[in-house]
Amino acid sequence: MTDNKYERPAGLLHSYQEAVDWINGLIPFGIRPGLDRIEKLMELLGNPHRRLKFIHVAGTNGKGSTCAYLTSVLLRAGYDVGTYTSPYITKFTNRFQYNGSDIEEETLLKLANELKPFVEEMAKSELGSPTMFEVSTALAILFYAKVTYPDYVVWETGLGGRLDVTNIVSPVISVITNIGHDHMDRLGDTIAAVAGEKAGIIKAGIPVVSAVTQPEAVEVIKRTAKEKSSTLYLLGEQFHVDALKVKENEQSFRFENVFRTIEPLTITLSGAHQRTNAAVAVMTLEVLRQYNALVVEDEALDEGLRLAAWPGRLEMVSQSPRLLIDGAHNPEGAETLVAALRTTYGFERLHLMMGMLENKNHRDVLKHILPIVDTLIVTEPDYRMKKEAPALAELVQEMRAAEPDELHFELIVERDWQEALKKLQQVTGEADLGVVTGTLYLIADVRARILYNSDSEKGW
Known part of the structure; x- marks a missing residue:
């Protein structure tokens, strides 16, 4: 922990449940878009996020499934993988996974106690208290940067992109699954406005993969990528997916991109949208192969896609x-x-x-x-x-x-x-x-x- 002017007040959390209750107790602070508080929190912690390689995933739908495909394939390829997603379906610990397993309750308690004094001191400042999602995100960063040290962190946005807390990171690649009519009370009342918020995760010189389809959204994504000198890989242009066989709980498809064609690839998640999500994940991995010397054998790709699961979706x-x-x-x-x-x-x-x-x-x-x-x-x-x-x-x-x-x-x-x-x-x-x-x-x-x-x- 870095030296700073903040002192550690008393009041340790004594159990996992106390830690979860403390984090959830920050919900009344609401969703307050902006990076000021998370930036300050990271500064106080020594900016641990700068040590990690993030795959940043945004979009209206399909984020979780895409994260599941990426995690599953990377694991089969022999990499250590952190996966941060929200909301959770079963348990609070689901959000913080390392190599497919939840954070241990004792580890979450320890990290919550590490964060608590800084959160309480910030609450007294003009910035105000960090929100529940900000503290959860900070906890995830500590888990990956100081406990588990994964090769890659699959990093899902919470809401939007530009002002989302997860946008504190500089990723190795950005992913925007799609754009739709959700959270328009916060992200803007048109598809173009929502696209502008999601495009906020595009960073200078960092490649971006997307399956966005609406012309007005595509225009925003393309313009932002050009402004940031980021190479864009768009479904329907730089990569394509074609169904081969479809049945309940299994479907196969052909995947083509600017580098090569792979077929057949098989997934067990149902729905045409899952072929799209899988294709986005595969394109992301293909780009990392070209830019970051990622090594994923075709056998690992095939097995990882086939074994990927995502609860609560079909x-x-x-x-x-x-x-x-x-x-x-x-x-x-x-x-x-x-x-x-x-x-x-x-x-x-x-x-x-x-x-x-x-x-x-x-x-x-x-x-x-x-x-x-x-x-x-x-x-x-x-x-x-x-x-x-x-x-x-x-x-x-x-x-x-x-x-x-x-x-x-x-x-x-x-x-x-x-x-x-x-x-x-x-x-x-x-x-x-x-x-x-x-x-x-x-x-x-x-x-x-x-x-x-x-x-x-x-x-x-």
């Missing part, structure tokens, strides 16, 4: 009845879910349970969902920012009334998500498919309930 958690969970909490996510249901999964009737947060674009999510369901169960996640089920049902009724000839489904309103899950299980017949979707807070609870995971926590 995950089949039960076979009798067949239940699929998917955290489709924005319009693009819902569109992707519906496309996968239509092309990958066979069923006679589709029964869907949904719980959302208040600040989401509910109408555009429902626009994709309503035409394909036979039963819709609206419920509420166990979270402070939940959308009330009766209000969500009212919107559903309004949309159904506007298109009575097109929308035919049974609507069930059940505020208690556990009761809603029971109803979904009861109504889903042998030839049917049950789906739980919406906020990841609901997905986390349902997943824990079905898989009997008593160690489950949930949240950011």
Whole structure:
């Protein structure tokens, strides 16, 4: 620890749970975009992030899956890998992984105690207290820079990019999966504005890989890359992906880029969007091969992609009845879910349970969902920012009334998500498919309930 004017006040945390409670206790400080506090915190800690190689991943959807592919392949290639993601599905420690395993509770406690005095002293300054996400990010940096020393850190943004806390780092490559209609209250009310925020992770001279498709978003990404003298590798231009075989829980594809063609590559995550996410990961690795002498044998690439898993996204958690969970909490996510249901999964009737947060674009999510369901169960996640089920049902009724000839489904309103899950299980017949979707807070609870995971926590 560097010498500085800050003294260490008393008040050590004595257990893992105390440490998590302390970090989560910073939630009331909210999301405050900007790098001032994290820069100060890093300065006080001796700027440990400067010792690490980061692969920085931003985007509206697909960040987690892309991180999972990158981590899995790098591990099979023999590298030590740190993976920092959010939110978590099962436990707070999920966010800080090293070689595929969560941070140990004792290590998290030790690092929290290392951070706490600096956080408390900063709270007294004009900068104000670091937020929960800032402290989590600082803890991740300490974990990788002072405890585990990975070869690469797969580093997922929290919100946006330009002002996101994770943007403190200088990566070896930047990745922007896609741009969509999410967090527009914070990132701007147009696709171009959101793209501008995501493009904020592009650094001078550092290559960038992206699967962005909207013309206005592509224009922003290309312009930013040019301004930063960063070489851009864009899906559809410098690299391409073509499906070869598609079935439930396995699909293969051909991957072509400016360097070479690889086929077949196989993944076990479902949906056309996962072929795109995998292609983004492969292109990222290909660029690192060229620029950073990364060594990944084709066998490691193939095995890493095939073994990559990402909980809560098109995950089949039960076979009798067949239940699929998917955290489709924005319009693009819902569109992707519906496309996968239509092309990958066979069923006679589709029964869907949904719980959302208040600040989401509910109408555009429902626009994709309503035409394909036979039963819709609206419920509420166990979270402070939940959308009330009766209000969500009212919107559903309004949309159904506007298109009575097109929308035919049974609507069930059940505020208690556990009761809603029971109803979904009861109504889903042998030839049917049950789906739980919406906020990841609901997905986390349902997943824990079905898989009997008593160690489950949930949240950011």
